[in-house]
Amino acid sequence: MTRATRGVVSAAEFAQRVTLSGLLDPADIPPAADGATAARMLVEAGKLTAFQAEAILGERFEELRIGNYEVLDRLGAGGMGAVFKARHRRMKRVVALKVLSREGARSGTLAERFQREVETLARLAHPNIVMAYDADEAEAGPFLVMELVTGRDLASEVADRGPLPVEDAVDRILQASRGLEYAHAQGIVHRDIKPGNILRDTEGLVKVADLGLARLNEPANPAANLSLTQAGTVVGTAEYMPPEQAVDSGEVDHRADVYSLGCTLFFLLTGRAPYQAASIMSMFLKHRDEPVPSVRALRPAVPAELDAVFQRMAAKAPADRYQSMTEVAAALERVRANLSPANVGTGEWSAMPPASAVPPGKTRVIDRNSPAGSSESTGEFALSPPSTATAAPASGVAGRTVVLAEPSRTQAGIIRRYLQQLGAANVHAAESGAEALALAKREGAAVVVSSMHLKDMTGAQLATALLADPSCAGVGFVLATSEADGQAPGAVPTSPRVVVMPKPFDAERLARSVAAVVR
Known part of the structure; x- marks a missing residue:
């Protein structure tokens, strides 16, 4: 599935390939100079996803369908196979497809693990567990149809935000404990709980995922145990x-x-696993022999009551732990009831400013991988504007649409957080200059905030292209750059609509920079 598109595809050839794909009516194909341009126009219009356009250009039609599902995107891959975002051809329901690779199907262990996940999920129906809809086989291999969780896993959340505010960490673990409480009642032990296997959707609902290693216990029928x-x-x-x-x-x-x-709770609060080791064997020994670490030793503001909950959950002997997830949930509920305002959104371990509570949906973050024009409402980064004691003078961000051109996930997370703190109504993320320019035109952006090095051009080149495009008249441009970028000052176009913002910067400097170019 990684074959490259060879040569230049003409507009006529592309039209033929679209017809062969069966995804669009030929009348939907716009006139264009070549196939790549037509594909880009269809993606921008939301008629094809970038994944579909790439597959059609490369004549990889087998990638476009799995059973009765049209594939929209590839979400990830691993040793067992791949996960795709897909849409049922008749019901139009968008789902996640986990497909076992052909090699995996030939492996007895992987095939058994895949079958385990199918059978495990078939027994479960709980809001805090990823739901399974169906399982089938296609030419691509056996596949499992699951609900698509629009959000991200907790490992990614901490990677972007740093350690979570205490209240947020408690909420996520409490919700996961309820899902696991239900699974345990069905005789299922997950056996691979970790931040990467706990998802949080854009509405704040937490779901336990990846039950491929789960153990099914049926005490009344030991021979049936899987x-x-x-x-x-x-x-x-x-x-x-x-x-x-x-x-x-x-x-x-x-x-x-x-x-x-x-251990996952410890990670959410500190940004690291409880034990650090250079090898797997050393890690096993530390879990067995080292004293259970204190969360407060790394983050003193964490309540002693919550540290005690972690200590008991992570006790060496099973008999010394909470004996059920029901007990865990009850302990976390008590902690949450006792949290003081000082423990909410402390941000003491985060590179970003502390969060303030505002109504969900204050800021919308648009996922570059979603169909064109779609958006996801999230309360996770919805921050109120900073107080007048620390904020910059009124910036041009509040209530505006901003395009953020930044290929680095970490840097994008930091800048996006600043923008949301300053009250941006919509933040559209892009990794390339071409994508940023298209978003600025399509979404009516007030300003583009860009780093110097993008996937297809420099930030200075993007600024030049934006100034030259009549569709972007009035759009401001902030170029975040540093001496390390090695870009000569003369390469950045001189215009009242363009400002260079030196790195490193904070929300206040970003506000001043945007105010200078947005009227």
Whole structure:
């Protein structure tokens, strides 16, 4: 699925390929100089996704359908196969498809793990667990149809934001504990709880995902118990694995998930796993032998009551832990009830400014991978404008649409947070100059904030292109740059609509820069 498109595709050839794909009526294809231009126009119009356009240009028609589903995007891949965003051809429901690769289907272990996930999810229906709709086989391989969670996993959230405010961390772990409480009641032990396997959607709902390593326990019928492991086999993720699971993963019970969820809580609060080691074996030994670390030793503002909850969840012996997720949820509910304002949104471990509570939906973040024109409302980064004591003079950001051109995920997260703090109504993210320019025109942006180095051009070249485009008349441009960029000052166009903002910068400097170019 990685074959490159060869040569230049004419407009006529592209039209033929679109017809062969069956995705569009030929009448929907706009006149264009060549196939690539026509494809880009269809993507901008929301008639094709970028994934579909690329596949059509490369004549990779087999990538466009899996069973009764039209593939919209590739979301990720791993040892077992790949996950796709797809839409049912008749019902039009958008879902996630987990497809077992042909190699995986030939592997007895991977095929069994995939079948386990199918059977496990078929038994579960809970708002805090990713739901399965169907399972089938296609030419691409066996596939599982799951609900599409529009959001991100907790590992990505911490990577972008830094350690979470205490109240946010408690909320996420509390919701996950409820999903696991339900799974345990069905005789299911997850065995791979970690930040990357807990998702949070744009409405704030947390869902436990990836039950491929789950153990199905049926005490009344031991012969029916399903396990991927023979005696002494280890499965799971070392950084979050309880000591007993490192000895024999086939013999653990629900208290293993209590331990792993506790380690996940530690990660959300500190930005790191409880133990650090240079090898997997060293990690296993630290989980077994080292004293349980204190959250407060790394982050003193965390309430002692919450640190005590973590300590008990991560106890070495299963008998010393909370004995059920019901107990975990009750303990977290007590912590949440006792949280003081000082513990909410402290931001003490974050590179970004502290968060302030505002109504959800204050700022909309538009996902570059969603169909054109779609948006996702999120309260996660919806911040009120900074107080007048620390804020810059009234900026041009409040209530405006901003395009952020930044290929670095980390930097984009920081700048996006600043923009939202300053009251931006919409923030559209782009990794390339061409994408940023198209978004500025389509979305009616007031300003483009860009780094110097983009995927297809420099920020200075993007500024020049924006000034030359009549459709962008009046759009301001802020170029974030540093001496390390090595760009000669003369290369940046001189205009009242363009300002160079030196790095590093904070929200106040960003506000002043935007105010200088937005009228």
